[in-house]
Amino acid sequence: MNMNSNVAKVASLVSEPSRAAILTALLDGRYHTVNELAHMARIKPQTASFHLKKMLDAQVVSAEKQGRHRYYGIMNQEVAQVMESFLSIAPAAEIKSFKHASEDKAIRLARTCYDHLAGNLGVQITESLKRKGFIAEENDTYSVTEEGIAFFHSIQIDLTSLKKKRRSFSHKCLDWSERRHHLAGALGNAILEKFLERNWIQRIPKTRAIQITPQGMKGFKEIFAIDMDRINKNGSHTF
Amino acid sequence: MNMNSNVAKVASLVSEPSRAAILTALLDGRYHTVNELAHMARIKPQTASFHLKKMLDAQVVSAEKQGRHRYYGIMNQEVAQVMESFLSIAPAAEIKSFKHASEDKAIRLARTCYDHLAGNLGVQITESLKRKGFIAEENDTYSVTEEGIAFFHSIQIDLTSLKKKRRSFSHKCLDWSERRHHLAGALGNAILEKFLERNWIQRIPKTRAIQITPQGMKGFKEIFAIDMDRINKNGSHTF
DNA sequence: TAAATATTTCAATTATCATCGAAATATGGA
DNA sequence: TCCATATTTCGATGATAATTGAAATATTTA
Numbered sequence: 001m002n003m004n005s006n007v008a009k010v011a012s013l014v015s016e017p018s019r020a021a022i023l024t025a026l027l028d029g030r031y032h033t034v035n036e037l038a039h040m041a042r043i044k045p046q047t048a049s050f051h052l053k054k055m056l057d058a059q060v061v062s063a064e065k066q067g068r069h070r071y072y073g074i075m076n077q078e079v080a081q082v083m084e085s086f087l088s089i090a091p092a093a094e095i096k097s098f099k100h101a102s103e104d105k106a107i108r109l110a111r112t113c114y115d116h117l118a119g120n121l122g123v124q125i126t127e128s129l130k131r132k133g134f135i136a137e138e139n140d141t142y143s144v145t146e147e148g149i150a151f152f153h154s155i156q157i158d159l160t161s162l163k164k165k166r167r168s169f170s171h172k173c174l175d176w177s178e179r180r181h182h183l184a185g186a187l188g189n190a191i192l193e194k195f196l197e198r199n200w201i202q203r204i205p206k207t208r209a210i211q212i213t214p215q216g217m218k219g220f221k222e223i224f225a226i227d228m229d230r231i232n233k234n235g236s237h238t239f
Numbered sequence: 240m241n242m243n244s245n246v247a248k249v250a251s252l253v254s255e256p257s258r259a260a261i262l263t264a265l266l267d268g269r270y271h272t273v274n275e276l277a278h279m280a281r282i283k284p285q286t287a288s289f290h291l292k293k294m295l296d297a298q299v300v301s302a303e304k305q306g307r308h309r310y311y312g313i314m315n316q317e318v319a320q321v322m323e324s325f326l327s328i329a330p331a332a333e334i335k336s337f338k339h340a341s342e343d344k345a346i347r348l349a350r351t352c353y354d355h356l357a358g359n360l361g362v363q364i365t366e367s368l369k370r371k372g373f374i375a376e377e378n379d380t381y382s383v384t385e386e387g388i389a390f391f392h393s394i395q396i397d398l399t400s401l402k403k404k405r406r407s408f409s410h411k412c413l414d415w416s417e418r419r420h421h422l423a424g425a426l427g428n429a430i431l432e433k434f435l436e437r438n439w440i441q442r443i444p445k446t447r448a449i450q451i452t453p454q455g456m457k458g459f460k461e462i463f464a465i466d467m468d469r470i471n472k473n474g475s476h477t478f
Numbered sequence: 479t480a481a482a483t484a485t486t487t488c489a490a491t492t493a494t495c496a497t498c499g500a501a502a503t504a505t506g507g508a
Numbered sequence: 509t510c511c512a513t514a515t516t517t518c519g520a521t522g523a524t525a526a527t528t529g530a531a532a533t534a535t536t537t538a
Contacts, residue, residue: 011253
């Protein structure tokens with residue numbers, strides 16, 4: 001509510017080096033596990049857990065559980081801004097980055113999550129929809145805007161029939177490889193089905209990985225302004 | 240050894256009560272001595288000195304030595320803004336104000352400092368010149384802007400001849416009664432001489448104090464938008 | 479079910495830091 | 509020169525809080 005109360009809270013929490021390191025790491029906007037954050041801040045997981053609990057209580061970070069992992073992220077934009085204001089007068093040293101253990105690149109690039117798109121492609125689609133103002137973020141869900149209704153109609157996705165289904169229409173799903181949210185629910189499923197139907201993507205047998213076809217590359221660029229080819233080559237997944 | 244220790248360092252400066260009190264005191268934009276700041280923060284001078292050294296290292300405050308005093312002030316506007324965003328919400332313990340030992344009011348209002356104007360009048364003139372964009376602050380000096388050249392010409396001060404003199408053209412001088420900088424150097428001297436010449440001010444014999452004449456009151460109001468009469472009555476020197 | 483991994487809780491240790499007395503240093507004034 | 513004042517440095521103390529090993533809990537995988 002009050003931005004100022006956050007300011008005071010963050011101030012007291014940032015003053016400790018380990019917490020500052022954790023928060024700086026989280027400024028990438030993504031979610032990270034306790035072990036990762038401990039590694040980045042060069043402390044043991046217990047210590048990181050101790051600090052994260054404090055920051056969770058103070059509502060400076062948010063947590064989301066998924067399996068045996070617990071993903072932590074910056075609470076909101078206000079907190080990030082306070083951190084940035086610090087960085088403006090005390091430029092931060094770089095954060096020690098590390099590479100993930102060798103994991104399948106394909107599954108990070110694009111995959112299914114239950115019945116919707118995930119991985120870099122899933123997140124990029126979601127970001128594109130937000131950027132173009134077709135969907136808007138709510139608490140745990142996305143809502144479709146007036147422009148969005150027209151857009152989904154133009155790509156032959158019928159929203160009214162989707163809303164009749166006995167399942168969540170559209171909710172946020174945390175992406176483990178991207179550490180950002182992507183679009184899930186009936187709408188997410190409809191988008192996946194539509195891309196498969198148009199042959200923009202193909203399932204790779206025996207895995208959850210998705211293959212982007214040449215038509216897909218073209219379509220994602222034209223309709224969503226996403227260049228998956230460039231992303232693929234850059235290998236934006238080492239951090 | 241933590242990577243982001245600088246962020247933590249700056250943040251810790253605000254979150255510690257004594258330092259917060261000192262910084263709050265300095266947010267008036269003026270310079271204060273160690274003893275004053277210690278008194279305001281209700282700590283011993285040693286402790287204040289300890290904190291001020293830390294903040295000096297972190298480039299959050301600046302120091303200026305003058306005789307056996309050392310004046311501390313906020314480093315810059317950027318720091319002040321960040322501090323204010325914190326302190327406006329969580330104000331540290333109230334600052335104990337105190338009156339200076341009874342000192343001559345006249346000498347605080349207006350006096351000469353070597354060969355230029357000091358005291359409230361000197362500072363006000365300097366602030367007015369800055370506000371109107373006639374002079375601009377450099378590191379330790381003031382520079383005259385394009386508009387300033389025209390202005391000084393209009394009041395019959397010849398800048399080119401001043402620059403030929405073998406002395407500092409225009410430098411900052413810390414005012415002990417106002418705790419702010421005023422304009423010194425050849426330009427400061429020329430301004431003093433001009434005011435004397437126009438009979439806006441008169442020297443009070445045997446002291447460094449300056450008397451403002453009725454013409455001066457009028458002139459300062461018209462040309463510099465300074466109401467010395469009001470300032471005189473309000474007695475803005477108790478703090 | 480058992481083993482492996484991720485995270486948290488607990489308790490004990492350790493490190494940090496503000497504080498202030500005492501003493502050193504620097505400066506101004508008589 | 510001597511004395512008063514302003515400030516800093518040093519060293520000791522005490523309070524607070526970070527850290528981590530050990531153990532508990534939870535969850536996935538085989």
